[in-house]
């Protein structure tokens with residue numbers, strides 16, 4: 307029995323692959339940018355260009371690891387959503403060339419018909435943190451990523467939760483401000499619109515923050531401005547952190563969690579965000595069972611995403627339980 311998986315991680319801007327052994331060792335790690343395809347390429351050829359980058363990345367991983375495609379037990383893939391699950395038909399927001407793209411079937415063709423599991427990237431993160439990351443051994447765990455969007459996944463009772471449509475743990479659209487600003491999902495005051503990088507940057511710009519000359523108006527620059535003493539940047543980064551803290555408190559209250567792992571650019575940006583998050587959590591977690599939540603920082607989200615994808619294949623006792631058919635209405 308083969309005990310290695312091919313892991314694939316597809317975000318809005320990058321594709322990463324590796325061969326992952328049963329002990330979590332990554333071999334042949336490879337990366338490609340997601341090809342930027344113009345409007346005229348948004349048809350089949352654009353979709354194929356993006357998949358070509360995935361195919362090249364997979365080929366490099368297999369070649370460097372000196373593994374034949376027929377020698378992997380299966381393929382696990384975390385991909386930006388939305389998607390139809392478990393069919394693995396994906397329409398990632400930031401990859402317009404892929405609309406209803408049959409990613410699972412196409413990956414299966416690459417490995418000669420081995421089983422392929424495609425899931426939301428937030429759920430892959432949760433599986434990866436629990437299988438081999440900082441959440442290892444935690445029985446009840448939430449993983450949250452605060453990046454271009456806010457996503458997440460859940461492990462309860464030591465098992466990954468999927469939910470009916472494959473979105474369990476997607477904390478990004480939990481309400482943290484009932485009368486907050488409108489969210490692209492149609493609601494108001496969602497954690498994503500309060501805390502994600504682009505929304506936080508836009509809020510800071512509306513309040514007068516200007517990035518230093520020659521630097522992009524993005525979350526990284528905003529966090530650097532805040533650290534350098536810019537009060538507007540600081541205030542908006544604190545609002546983002548407070549909102550994540552409130553979201554974690556709601557999750558702890560709902561689910562009686564042991565720990566939460568936080569990943570993404572803001573999580574790595576330093577004490578301003580982190581302290582605001584902890585303070586937001588303390589304000590909203592009143593009951594002893596919720597207050598005991600340990601908040602952990604993801605050590606290496608890129609590696610964790612690949613671990614999670616591999617865990618779908620290599621540790622099906624904890625991260626399996628996938629339905630064979632698509633849910634009705636999925």
Ligand SMILES: [Zn+2]
Pocket residue numbers: 478479489490491492493494496498499
């Ligand atoms: Zn929303």
